[in-house]
Amino acid sequence: MKAQALHGHLDALLLAVLEGGALHGYAIIEALRARSDGNLDLPTGTIYPALRRLERAGHVVSTWSTVNGRERRTYQLTDAGHRALAGERAGWREFSSTVGRFLDPGTSPAAPA
Amino acid sequence: MKAQALHGHLDALLLAVLEGGALHGYAIIEALRARSDGNLDLPTGTIYPALRRLERAGHVVSTWSTVNGRERRTYQLTDAGHRALAGERAGWREFSSTVGRFLDPGTSPAAPA
DNA sequence: CTTCATACGTAGCTACGCTACTTGTCCGGC
DNA sequence: GCCGGACAAGTAGCGTAGCTACGTATGAAG
Known part of the structure; x- marks a missing residue:
């Protein structure tokens, strides 16, 4: 996928992966890759x-x-990071x-039922 | 909202508004504003x-x-625009x-009901 | 006649992710 | 024992693309 599209959402993504627990840089990259099916x-x-x-x-x-x-x-x-993440989510x-x-x-995803 | 977040999606947006019929620049701006509740x-x-x-x-x-x-x-x-729009949507x-x-x-978007 | 909404356009700035490169350790193969 | 590759972190410089600020022109309203 066009990675450029990330513009402005990267920080939010990083905060989101760290929400599940502390990680080091390399592991963050792998976590992103894993949780996005390689996207x-x-x-x-x-x-x-x-x-x-950050x-x-x-x-x-x-x-x-x-x-x-x-x-x-x-x-x-x-703590501020958690708050920032909430804001980013919104x-x-x-x-x-x-x-x-x-x-x-x-075509709302996950709402066909 | 942070407009910078648009990065990479602007073209798709423009194609999408034009899908509903030909418009001139100024009208496009107004259409975007109207259909997004001013966002x-x-x-x-x-x-x-x-x-x-484009x-x-x-x-x-x-x-x-x-x-x-x-x-x-x-x-x-x-015609190419229509095809491009389909690609952008995907x-x-x-x-x-x-x-x-x-x-x-x-929390699936566009499915809050 | 001045002001405002309509309408189009350009120049330059800035933000931010990407490419490419560097450094260093540890492990497996040869 | 040596070399290549995975792991791990980092920087410098580039390019893309939207934004700010500005400039131009017409018609309607006051």
Whole structure:
């Protein structure tokens, strides 16, 4: 899928995967790939800067853990991060319902019953 | 709403509004605003260049109509435009279902009833 | 005659994800 | 013992694309 479409939603995605528990960068990439059936295969050059953005914004905190000399920076949602995620979710719903009104008329997914 | 989120979906939106019939630029802006309850209030500097992009791509054709000396360039979907729209719709569904899996778990959009 | 809504358009900015590259450890194969 | 590949993190520079701000012109309203 056109990854460019992510514009503006990446942060929300990252917060969402971290909601399930603290993860390190590489694991986040794999989690995204796994939970999206391979649709979201984001390069490290996308994730790492985004993570640092989120840390600067106070939405996550990172802790270094050296495992067998293998450095891993584990990111964890802060309280503000949880709140931000809630906001992002609301924003996403508004966005997707607004755009969906044009691009997905009537064909509401998961509502055929 | 954060308009930046539109990134990559604007073209699809424009094709979608034109699907209902040919419109001129200004009317497109108003149609977007109306059909989105004011959520999509896009500036002319966004719409006009986008329209010309679509025309270069062959997805729309424009015809000038001078109404009372008031120049109006009316855009109309081409055959290729219709096909492009179908593709964009499919892309949107994939995108929204992928992102929705993270941000909208269980709460299927457009199906709140 | 000035102001406002209609209508179109361009130039330059900025945000943000992507490409490409770098560094370093550990494990398996040869 | 050495080399390649998976793991892990990171930076620099690029390109895309929407946004801000501006400019032009007409017709109607005051």
